[in-house]
Amino acid sequence: MVTITDVAQAAGVAPSTVSYVLSGKRSISPKTRRLVEESIRRLGYHPHAGARALASSRTNVIALVTPLRSDLNVAVMMEFVASVAKAAREHDYDILLLTKDEGPAALQRVSSSALADALIVMDIEADDPRVPMLLALNRPAVLIGAPDSTTGLTCVDLDFSAAAAGCVRRLADLGHRSIALIGQPPGVYRRGTGYARRFMRGFTETAAEFGIRAVSRPCPASYEASSRCLNELFAADPGITGLVVHNEAVLPAVLANLRQSGRSVPADISLIAVCPDSMATTQPVPLTTVTLPAEDVGALAVEMTVRQLTGPTTPQTRLLAPRLVTRKSTAVAAQPESEEET
Secondary structure (H helix, E strand, O other), X not given: OOOHHHHHHHHOOXXXXXXXXXXXXXXXXHHHXXXXXXXXXXXXXXXXXXXXXXXXXXXOEEEEEOOOOOOOOHHHHHHHHHHHHHHHHHOOOEEEEEOOOOOHHHHHHHHHHXXXXXXXXXXXXXXOOOHHHHHHHOOOEEEEOOOOOOOOOOEEEEOHHHHHHHHHHHHHHOOOOEEEEEOOOHHHHHOOEHHHHHHHHHHHHXXXXXXXXXXXXXXXXXXXXXXXXXXXXXXXXXXXXXEEEOOHHHHHHHHHHHHHOOOOOOOOOEEEEEEOHHHHOOOOOOOEEEEOOHHHHHHHHHHHHHHHHHOOOOOOEEEEOOOEEOOOOOOOOOOOHHHHHO
């Protein structure tokens, strides 16, 4: 492994001079700096992270707190994690991933041990118990998601209320007057997870605004649960012709259950899903979707974090406008037989 002494010998300077070039703590002549930097590049030297942190009081690490609970879709969550990691590397930061559900204790542990310069926190609840700790730590932090009160916080997320409203409006424009929502697993709502509550509220309020009959059910992530959920929805309203699925884990099962029940998409049921484009385009019927903007959210979260690390900032909340992509799973609602006869 290349050491600082190797770099010094190659540049013909003392090891302390190399250290000063790296830390910027002393003025070094342009000629000497150039010799040292050329030696660093030629030898492929990388400063030891611990030593660099001691010298600069910075780790160049961002802690990403994302509890991997059993009722979350880990594959989709990892798209957000990957986008944060990619954006962090572009800013010369590494990611410390914390996946255990430790609540405020994880934040305090990271802060007190100086493991990271800043925190990005995911899976935010409406009344999140981690928020008071974040405000008390006085450490740069960004939330992917938004609690009910965002005072003093910097947050970024998809505007889930507007996303739900867009789904309902699209179905209304196609003439659907009776629709249903297959929501997140029950535990997500019990915890008061912000994005799920905002989507449910947007769905319900927009359906009422358009005078559309609307029913909804939370749905555990299993084939059997999705079958029960569909049966309950159609029992509550046999006239449903439009379906919104805000639960990526059960999408394939929902489509399979609709086929088995003799309901064709989109001839009998128009379906809109909230999911990544990669999932929407690989289903038996390419799905009309509100795209989950994992890459945009991750990049913006890192950008907001780095901005806090480089100087004073004002807390802000950024809710990204939803993007609805029309594919083959939606169509004009079939008219009831009584209307067709008249």
